Amino acid sequence: MHERSLVQNLLRQVEQIVAAEGGGQVAEICVQAGDLSGVEPLLFQMAFADMAPAVFSSSCQLALEVVPVTAVCSQCDHRFEIVDFQFRCPVCQAGSVQVLQGDEVKLISVTINSKHSIEGVAS
């Protein structure tokens, strides 16, 4: 359920980008999902396979990369990877740490095929 609503948001964002780029066929969408994003990769892939063809062509690929959660300590600035959801600074034991990466689903890039070269640069 949740994966579907995320994929819906993703497709909407990609549509806007393609429109802003003057159209074309979407070949690949690269997405990063963190361990704390609440996304199960398999379910996300399945939701994408189900929903993307209705919006883009069925040849549109999803490249989904799962990234670890990293954080920075607010006390001593130590940067570390969160293992086993342990959110205490391993250096100074502070409990106030800020997540840098891994708590969201991120659209990284969109690869677009277009028939015409833009601005007539190449031919």
Place this chain on the structure above:
Amino acid sequence: MNQRTIIVQRDVLADQKADAAVERKRLGRRGTLVINLLSSPGAGKTTLLEATARHFAGRRSMAVLVGDLETDRDAQRLAPLVPVAQLTTGGACHLELPLVQRGLKALGDPVVDFLFIENVGNLVCPASHDLGEHLRVVLISTTEGDDKPGKYPKMFRTSQAMVITKLDLLPHVPFSVDTVTEDALRIQPELKVLTNCALDGSGISRWCDFLEQQHQQRLAMYHEPAGNR
């Protein structure tokens, strides 16, 4: 054929988060603390709200938006006590901001001290959706087992307080308040931990004191210093 790759690097939920931030500011500036209440089904969210409404009656104003998949049973329970709007998601497992805004409009966008949003009973998906709240509170009842924080880390990570409910049942269930607290603090070291028992009302005044204190602390940033408007 021309192929190009556009680098985006954008949170898929960026639009929703931005909308939620606008709503948070709007309500914060007029003195409303918005509280998102989350738990698994039946942990005691509505019961806690009933007790909160009784405690605040005549002293503090509040309103409730209550989310469920179906029925308006929770709204009916709360209606004699406070202004309440039922949000039915028709099957969706969590609330999203547009539903909350519609409910708020249905209530006439009231100016209150506390606006509670009782989320759909679910420890997973609601964690990923910002509803414009200032405070996120997760409830866990003693009958659910004390191993839940580690199993649903995102919910506990994104909350600022945890209320352990149904304390009266402790003698009957294998549940340790210390174990659940330790597990939750590992994930969110800054979590405020409270306990409550609906039967004798113990815990309600501490809970309401906590809310008053949060109202002061979290809304302070919206009071612009005089002469700087």
